Amino acid sequence: MFKKITFILLILASGGLLLWLVNTNIPSSGELVVEMKLGKDQTMITQLGPAVRVKLNADYQTVLESPVYFDLRSMPWFTKAQVRLVYQEAGLELTGLGGQTGPGWGYDPQKPLVISDLAESEEGFQEAVFTFDLTKIYQQKNVRRFLIATDPTGGGGELRIKSLKIILSR
């Protein structure tokens, strides 16, 4: 009896785990949101790097020098990505964001499609939206590298990044 109950519980648990995995990786809405935790590497998205070009502050990350990179690890059935970057220019202007075009150093930075000011609570910060066709971005296994390009507007400065969110869709 005890053995049967354990067996049934384990069947339910493992079935539940597999169903959860399928539902998480293939969401019914067709969209999966990946959010970067500033200064922390995650399995789906890395932190901004190289480390010498960025600095972590209390609620934002500072880009000191261009370019900076991050890697995205996504499932092959997601072919489109919308990147939402919340940033503030403080001497460095955001010029683009792009994916790696081939092996070696080759990137195609795009200008943001939309730039909008945020609410008063996040004064000075703006949100830039970029869209990418993931099939055109070079990948190793299922990891794609992106670049954030900036340009100094004056005698140097920084670009503050508050959040980076990627909405993957099929």
Place this chain on the structure above:
Amino acid sequence: MKFKLFKREDSHFREIAEIIFHFSLIIFLILLLIEYLVPGFATNWFNPIWFLIVAILSGIITTINN
């Protein structure tokens, strides 16, 4: 009497350890196969190596009790 009671508990413990061993090993192998076909399917969310660790531990318990 006490001795018998312990014996019975030991037997239950071993049986459960055996079931857990089989389950965790099978799930680990399934996840390993899925991960090979679609890298990141499981490892994007958790580390499947825990299933192997559970399988090894329950396997050891089963062997000790035998």
